[in-house]
Amino acid sequence: MDFSLTDEQRMLADTLDRLIADRVAPEQRRAMLEAPADEPLALWQTFAELGLLHMPFAEEVGGLGGEGTDLMLIMQALGRGLVPAPYLAGLVLPGDLLARLGDAGQQARWLTPLLEGEHQLALAWQENDARYDAHGITTAARQDGDGWRLDGNKQLVLNAASAAALLVTARLDDGRLGLFVVPADAPGLSRRDYRTIDDQSASDLTLDAVSLSDASCLGLDVAQALDATLALGRAALCAEAVGAMEVACEQTLDYLKERQQFGTSLSAFQSLQHRMVDMHLHLEQARSMAILAATSLTLPDAERDYRLAAAKAYCGEAARFVAEQAIQLHGGMGMSEECYVSHYAKHLVMFDHYLGDVDHHLDHVSDHLVDAA
Amino acid sequence: MNLTYSAEEQAFRQDVRDFLATSLPDDIRERVRLGRRLSADDHVRWQNILSERGWLAANWPEAHGGPGWGPVQRHIFDEECAAAHAPTVVPFGVNMVAPVIMKFGSEAQQRHYLPRILANRDWWCQGYSEPGAGSDLASLKTRAVRDGDHYVVTGQKTWTTLGQHANMMFCLVRTDPDARKQAGISFLLIDMASPGITIRPIITLDGAHEVNEVFLDEVRVPVANRIGEEGQGWTCAKFLLTHERTGIAGLGHAKQALRHLKSLATRVPHRGRPLLELASFRQRVVKAELELMALEVTNLRVIAAAQDGSVPGAESSLLKVRGSELRQELSELTRRALGPAALPFFPDFLHGDGELDDPTLAESAAGAAQYFNRRKLSIYGGANEIQKSIVAKTILGM
DSSP, rough: BOOOOOHHOOOOOOOOHHHHHHOOOOOHHHHHHHHTTSSOOOOHHHHHTTTTTTTSSSSGSOOOOOOOOHHHHHHHHHHHTOSSSSSIIIHHHHHHHHHOOOOOOOOOOOOHHHHHTTTTEEEEEOOOGGOOOOSOOOOOOEEEETTEEEEEEEEEEGGGGEEEEEEEEOOTTTOOEEEEHHHHHHHHEEEEEEEEETTTTTEEEEEEEEEEOOGGGEEOOOHHHHHHHHHHHHHHHHHHHHHHHHHHHHHHHHHHHEETTEEEEGGGGGHHHHHHHHHHHHHHHHHHHHHHHHHHTTHHHHHHHHHHHHHHHHHHHHHHHHHHHHHHHHGGGGGGGTTTHHHHHHHHHHHHSSSHHHHHHHHHHTTTHHHOO | OOOOOOOHHHHHHHHHHHHHHHHHHHHHHHHHHOOOOOOOHHHHHHHHHHHTTTSOTSOOOOOTTOOOHHHHHHHHHHHHHTTTOOOOOOOOIIIHHHHHHHHHHHHHHHHHHHHHHHHTTOOOEEEEOBBBBHHHHHHGOOOEEETEEEEEEEEEEOOTTGGGGEEEEEEEEEETTTTTTTTTTEEEEEESSSSSSSEEEEETTSSEEEEEEEEEEEEEGGGEEEEESSTTTTHHHHHHHHHTTTTTTTTHHHHHHHHHHHHHHHHSSEETTEESSHHHHHHHHHHHHHHHHHHHHHHHHHHTTTTTSSOOHHHHHHHHHHHHHHHHHHHHHHHHHHGGSSSSSOOOHHSOOOOOOOHHHHHTTTTHHHHHGGGGGGGGTTOHHHHHHHHHTSSSSS
């Protein structure tokens, strides 16, 4: 039992906090969001210089061998700054699958440049008809001569517009799940790009007879690897939400202390004090769940997924609670786009819609409740 | 970070488990399992067994006869005790007055009282609350007037838990009526056999005699029984309230209650299927499970922060609020799971030595009574609303 951070981890957290304070202030963040998708993100270069792009990958594939706790610290810092850089969607998720499934040639082609910051990738796992179920998809992959042919649709592919290639899940004729690298310029691939309501860059994809070489196939039975990667993603999202919850709580507390009404500061009112304490309670409990998630990634699959589902569901509820209270306690200001806390609130509510929402994950916990008893 | 228990911690857990399997008397285990009230003798019997093993004073430093455990070991110990249906140690002596005596008492007081607490020779009760001083404890009115080598104490204390068994009471009294509210209070140790003390039971809504009123009418208390300086009582009281409350979340109890609930809801039927399969019920069990997972990690975080010897302060307020809410929810779900079987009430069986020859009735007898008893969790030790105000003030600076 050990809750302490190593010296390196403390340094990592400090470095990130300073970097984000310097480079991702509200007006800088706005400029980053307004930049075109194909314009290189200066912050990404800094991430590369700091080793952040190598951090979450094993040493065998050229990474720094960071653990769940390291990823947690990075994501928490990114959440604190609401940093609009595709660290999870463009680096961690596709990189983790390449590290798990790719052969030497595939890793040299796609993973090494990813870690060097030379390109970004994206993971296309989600389809509207399957909702949050990564296994229930219908995009089809059929053998076609020496290669493959992909047909289908993918929704909500984060970072697709900035990706050199997309990792696409597809169902094989025998019912198993395959994973393929589809270059961004592959004929037959088209994209509808948009922004999510919480300012993430996303795309819907259509794959119409996309023809791929056999070297594009990362695996023909990837369900287990995909689950492991999505578990990692959920742990990362929980940590990111905790970072954003911290700031939403801080800004709300500052506002309550500052704002004068009825001849006194709002923080003098007991009903508001207790509401603020409830936010703090949700934050601390969510932090515990994010720690549990980050330290459960190496457990056997079933236990890992049980805990990750519990953590994601718990953080989803807590994040929504904090967001709603942050808006309420800011009064009219909390409704305005100009008030920075509203951006945190938006992300904290929509956090639930990434990688499975509260209902999705409660259902998983519910299914396994007795086994775990 | 690493949330798994080390090999040493796991070995310790096994030691505790083995000890409980062999040393906890069966009759006591069965009473606790069924939610029946223990007699004073049951408590003392068990605490003597713990004392003999050196595990009674889990929070004490080794110098005073404690086992020298860290917070993680204490957490494991609490968890195993609850899982094995061991009685909770009556806290007033060993966990409440003892740390105050260690911190503020004279050497003579320490030599006298601490060994007696370790040997279960004194049963302590707490003289804090008064009819007019609940959450606003500092408004207490019980007067202590100096008369030579004695104080003459007059007033009334209430909610005195298990006071009916006590021979000693630690008591907050007002020694200076003119000083500022908190400044005029002193901390006295009072022999319950002193002339002028009358104790009356308060029967709670579950039919239990757990708490009492204590009337003090010109009770003569030696000045030597004062802990700390005159007027330092509030400092002692605050120290007591914030000292080592790592057990405050009641996690061991909550875990045991959830295990019991799941097992119960698997056995009781709803339209021919186990109740646990009823979606609306199951959903609440799932939520309780999640809350428990989070609270366990939060509890471990707080006690890990206390490993270096620092005392958890306002964080324990957070644990108290969430822990009491969770235990209340679990008692609510248990009552509901029992269904119609929650209704029959057998106070002689629950609170005394009355027999109940139907084992089915015995198994479900305590459910509803415990639900009502657990309402106290969010009231005592500073109501949850007070805890929130403490957090607002000390953590959030509001």
